[in-house]
Amino acid sequence: MYPSSSACPKCALPARAGASFCAGCGGNLQSLNPGLHQVTPTAPRAQVHEQLLEIKRIAWLFGLLLLSSLVLGLVSRVNDSPWPEAMISALDALIIVAFAVRYRTAIVPLLRLPQMRWLEGLQLIAMAVLFMLVLRAFFSTLHAWGVPMAEMTTGLRKFGWSVSVMFVLISVMPALFEELAFRGVIQSNLENILGPRDALIIQAALFSVLHLSPLIFPSHFAMGLFFGWMRTRTRSLYPGVAIHATWNALVLFEELHGM
């Protein structure tokens, strides 16, 4: 061992008392074999900058959808016509399509029918049915506890909109565009930055919070996880869109029939 008064033979830094290695260059002071160690890597700035830009783009998508919800919420305070909701839904769809076009290289491979054996398909359908039953039980419990839930069809029925229009506005459009936004744009991009597990959790969390009601955070977080898992498993957005639209259609059916 080097005495404390000596210096490192490689970098000339005074060696510490009792030190086996140089604190400046990592050279082994005992074997006089300097420079054995690698310096701690620093974050590659270009990579961090690029990832930060990607996160900013996702934040823009989320922020625009949130802003449209704010505008709709404020308008709904003074006007119960369903027209603002229809227009905001169309605007949201446009925003999502614009982002999907921007990220088409990640989205196009997800717009293919899932390739799987029929038995595997049946398994997924069974899981989807089970999942919807669990969700139904959750909402029935909330209802039994007297938690007031907002009805989606109140305004539409009041202004005499047809069931087919309600079906498009409540079942098809949200399913299609939410899947495109969350499981398409957001999940695909976050996978590149954070890996599949964190991307799955984050897109599910964003999906749940964007529904703006803390009471349904848990159910919608679970929905986001399930749809995201389905997208990863089948490498297609269509199964998620189908299940999402079916769930929305069931909610619509229940509201129309006063269930």
Place this chain on the structure above:
Amino acid sequence: MKMKWELEHNTVFEAKFVAFGRNTVTVDGVQIPGKVSLLRKGELAYDLSHYRKAVLSIQPGYVTAPTIQLHVDGKLMVDSRKETSRCTACGKSVIPNDRFCASCGATLPTAEHYGSLRQVAEATGAVGVLAWLFLISGVIMFFVGRSQANAALEKLTALAPDALIPGTPAGESFTVAALRTQLAWEPWAVLIVNVILALVMAILFFWGKKSPLAAVLIATATYAVVIVVGGIVDPATIAQGLIIKIFIVAMLVKGIRAGLELRAVQT
């Protein structure tokens, strides 16, 4: 505010910032000439022994605390904290700016790495603070709301349950019975919503120790949604506590950047 850097060759660099009076910068206890201020961007250069050049730089923060950094020969230095730095490999104490552990030779984190760790810790700390804020404000609002609801319910006792009361500006009307149910439910709804938000933030706070970037991203989105929902329920709340809101968002955004840097180093 006092900052201290323990450098090679037993050099100690200190900067002391005071609210009133003159800020001072010392090297080994000797004051060096030049003026520094936390309110404007500036640099103070000084020649250390062994031909080393030190530059103290100050970048005022718009919302958060100013960034004070010391570079020696272009390399960022770690400021000495109250707690002793320890080698993660052997646990022996190390001097902050050592690049290698003198006992086992393990590589030690760089100053940038320490900075990122600190910002991530601040961001996850802000998430923890949000959890407490939601819980405390939920409990307070519950008791305030319940006393107001009880007062309103008393006024409704004289009215028949099926009598109509004009409601929202959109023209919706309530029966007295429906209004009673809503008044009784509202304080509980506020409490439940705030408890759920506190739970979400608490989960994110603890998860943030393992996956800081993902946790801070979700916390930022959730906080933005809470502000928007508050704005929908009562537009006046958007402007309420604006500085605190901006401060929290700025800390969370800083945490996202630091989380990305840490992740890039780890991978």
